[in-house]
Amino acid sequence: MADIEKDLWKNNIIATPRKRVDPLDITNEDFRAVKTPSIDGSQVNPSTFNIFRDSLKKNSIALHERLVQNLPDMNLDDVTSNSSNSESENENDVVPLDFRTALVKSENKIVIQAKPLHFKTVEEDLKDLEEEQNRKANGEDEFLNAVKKEAFAEDDDQVLMIDPGMDTETIFGDVKLPCEKVPRINNSTKASVIPEALQEQ
DSSP, X not given: OHHHHHTGGGGGOOOOOOOOOOTTOOTTOOGGGOOEEOTTSOEEOOOOOOTXXXXXXXXXXXXXXXXXXXXXXXXXXXXXXXXXXXXXXXXSOOOOEEEEEEEETTTTEEEEEEEEOOOOOHHHHHHHHHHHHHHHHHXXXXXXXXXXXXXXXXXXXXXXXXXXXEEHHHHHTTOOOHHHHSXXXXXXXXXXXXXXXXXXX
């Protein structure tokens, strides 16, 4: 009896090809069926953005070029002549301004911000120079992040808003990431494209 039970398990073994399952493989997973809550509580689909396919650098360069092309023109000769003809020229001080661009999300438009320029002291200039050298030594990305100029706060009383009439959708609407141009079911590089008949669902 012991000899029979010893080999009994061999009769229950079925020789089949071994299946290898990758738990991280989402090639066939449809993100449209997966809902996640957003900050405001609404249900949204996960993003199909993929760092190996969608280049933020290329898009940021394209957005910057489009912004420069659509900046309003200014005739400096008119500005000079108007200021020279002013009767109170000697009474008014010319204040240099610091200009920034800002996005007004509620109105979907770009505005130009102007604020009186802050003149740094010698100590502040030396400190900034030292910090700049340290940032360069730490890498290009850190240096670029440090020197970029963010928009001024909208509630700053010293900031003047200039509306050049630039609608962001009209100017930048066609600058899209590859994941926005071609809708796919998920964010894998080999994800299937969603058929046009199902894109609106």
